[in-house]
Amino acid sequence: MDRAIELMMRRLSGIGKLSSEDRDRLASLPLRRRRLAKGEELVVEGSRSSSCCLVIKGYVHRSKTLVTGDRQIFSLHMAGDIPDLQSLHLPRMDHSLVATSPAEVALISHASIQTILDQSSRLTALFWRDTLIDAAAFRSWMLMLGQAEAPVRMAHLFCELYVRSQLVGLDKENSFALPISQVDMADMLGTSTVHANRTLQDLRSQGLVDFARGRVTILRWQALAELGMFDESYLHIVDGPVGEQANS
Known part of the structure; x- marks a missing residue:
């Protein structure tokens, strides 16, 4: 096929x-x-x-x-x-x-x-x-942009992309490809490039994620999901929760 x-x-x-x-x-x-x-x-x-x-x-x-x-x-x-x-x-x-x-x-x-x-x-x-x-995903994105702080927005974004990657078989060992620039990341999060970079470093320092060579690795899924206030129900996946398969 x-x-x-x-x-x-x-x-x-x-x-x-x-x-x-x-x-x-x-x-x-x-x-x-x-x-x-x-x-x-x-x-x-x-x-x-x-x-x-x-x-x-x-x-x-x-x-x-x-x-x-x-x-x-x-x-x-x-x-x-x-x-x-x-x-x-x-x-x-x-x-x-x-x-x-x-x-x-x-x-x-x-x-x-x-x-x-x-x-x-x-x-x-x-x-x-x-x-x-x-x-529904757009509404969730707008809620994050309008009401959440940058670390929450970034954590939520990483959680959503990981779940969606799993859905189509693009995940690998608790990671997914994200070959984008920090300028684009900043425009997704509605913040400056400098602040986006600091936010990413903060998530790294907490041991939640690693982001290297265009790939995001989820190190502590439950903690990342809690920080990002992430509930994947808005993605309406038929077989139930997907992201929980990542590291706890």
């Missing part, structure tokens, strides 16, 4: 049930691959989209930028994610989709996706569920 389709199926299977017929429908989708350099815009705010993006490698993020040049990153997306599924019904983009790291994506035309959704009410419901979960 195509690696991109396999990743998408893993993601969808983590939040619902896929029948064999629906797996065949997903496998039939025509893909157009594209490699992205770090910082390259895949979708530009204000443009009209005719396809959805399935992340295969690396990370992409949603962001908006003020006329002053100040940027806010709203969400981070990894392999298996379709971060612009809403463009099926809202084709004019109200934000940009940008490669956070070197990335590879598969573009799937709206027409192709709509064809398989017309064939399967169960698949339509599962894609709708994925969109609703994405909205």
